[in-house]
Each structure stands twice: as structure tokens, then as C-alpha cells.
Amino acid sequence: MTDFPKNKEAHPAPPLLGFAAFSGTGKTTLLCRLIPLLKQRNLKIGLIKHAHHKFDIDRPGKDSYQLRQAGASPVMVVSSKLRAIVYDLQNEAAENLETPRLAEQLPYLNTQDLDLILVEGFKREPFPKIELHRPSLNQPLLFPNDPDIIAVATDTPLACSCPLPVLNLNQPEQIADFICHDFLSR
Template sequence: MNVFGIAGRSGMGKTTLLERLVPALNRQGLRVSLIKHSHKDIEVDRPGKDSHRLREAGCQEVLLLGRTRWALMHELRGDAEPPLAYLLSRIQDCDLVLVEGFKSGHFPKLEVWREAVGKPPLWREAQYAGQIVAVASDTALPADAPAPLRLDDLEGVARCVRAHATAISAAG
């Protein structure tokens, strides 16, 4: 499977771009999956529900199956976050895995940057050199921005994703 990242600091509009990009890639015939990393605690279950009660009782994993979807919840219980390669191994067969977050992962990324948010861009930081292949913004970008794109140019963003997505083994 091919992997491509959408990076940027909090509040830049990464998820908003993805909401528009995924349907555009689907229209091009791609089966797209997503891995989203959050620095916050996430809760996909609700207190009082059977699955929540059983997780709280100590289950390491709870797989919930309904008529229209299934979800696997895995409790870390103090263990380290798994590496991206492990998470990729959990994804079913698809054409493209978009990764939101994992800024320091070694795979190509498009940075979403909005000057109005008032946070510095990632592409200028040495640790992201060679990883950020393009920057999408809602304003004109400085000359040092790699492959500048407009956020509203979904076709250009989709072309960039397809051109730079890289096959990454789930084993490493």
C-alpha cells in the first residue's frame, strides 16, 4: 500500500483538507484509508455501553461489530504508542493510506499552513527536510516553500498526493 502524510501544526486545517481530498481521490478510483494520530486521549466508546464496560473490566481489545461497521479498540494501558509500521499492518487492503499526524515519520508529506494561525511552518525545520514535499496554503507562500499549492486546488493536491505517495512496508 502507498502512504502519504498530511502534516501541520494544530489548527491549520488538516482534517478540513482531508474531508475534501478523500472524496476527490475516491472519484479517481482509489480506495483510501486513514490513520490519524492525536496527542489527546481519544474515546470512541461511551460509558454505560457493553463494550465500554468490558474495556473498563480489563479487556486488552474489544472488537465491536454492527450492521454497518466494525471497530477494534485496543487499550495501551501504559504501554508505548505503537509505531506507524504496526498500525499500517492493521489496515485492510487499500490503494492509499493517508496519515494525519506522525509529523516526524519518514514518509512524504504535504504541510497545511495558514499564516493567519500565527504558527511557524514545519518545512523550515531541519528535522522535516526532505519529508515535506509540498505546502498547501490559503495565502501566497514564501519563496522557500516546497512545491506551493493552494488549499482550494483539490486537483493539484490530489496530483501531489498520487505523485509522491510511497510504498511503505507494514513490517518497517
């Protein structure tokens, strides 16, 4: 019989910080530039991304894909460098095709060693977010109708007054400073 380790003391969940914007604003591009800057500051970063469409991380013809198509859920694929777990939500109670809720997804993320969880999407969920705004896309600002937005990152000056910190979308170092000095120090 194997003795399993006792549960470690409950650790506080790391803070969530979202990046909310309309499609095409550059959320992923910014996060790809921002994450290395945060890692340079010795932060361990997790990320949850909301996809608005069906996606496969394994491709047709691959063993993991065939096993999932055969009905296995979850399917874990492990190598010496990566681990991926795929849950087929159609096999679960999600057949009503509702948009996934962030709170329902968080328990699947091992947060024990994380300092911060960045979230791309889930813009209508109630948690702290930085709005990304490009006036050239002719989309409305989100902050007037979302009390959870804590800052706005934009590539040009805003046409209206904004009671929140306004950051330069093209300067990820400035956004990293805001996250470390203003958001995480609360």
C-alpha cells in the same frame, strides 16, 4: 476440522502520504474534502489519525465500554455496516505514555485492498508528507527542517522561496491532482 485459506501472495504495502501541520491548520477539514475526490478517481483510501489525547469511540454506559473497562482488550464491535476494534494500550507495553509510532500502528490496518494510506499527524515521522501551512496562524514552516515533506499547501503565498511544489490549500482538487499525478505516479 476447518481448512483455513492459505496465505495469499504477499502484496506490496500501499504508499503512505501524510498531512503535517500545527493544530488548527485544517488537516481534518482538508482530508474530509480530499478523500471523496480521491475515491471519485477509483482509489481505495485508508487513514490513520494520530490523536494527542485519550479518546473513546464507545461511550460510558455502552456494553463495549463496560467490557473494555472490565479488562477486555481488544474489544471488537460489529454491526451489519461497521466494525471497530479497540485496544486498550494501557494494558499493553505502552504504559510509559510515549507517543505512538506510526510503524507500530501500521500492522493493525488491513491494507490488502488499499491504494493509498493517508496519515493525519505523526509529523515528526520519516515518510512522505504534504505540509499544510496558514501564515495567519504565525507558526513556522516545517519543510526547511523536514526532508520528507514533498509539497506545501497554503492559503496565501509564502513569504519565502520554496523549492517544493506549492499547492492551494483551498483547492482540494489541485491537491488530489498532485497526489494522483505526482505522488502516486513515482
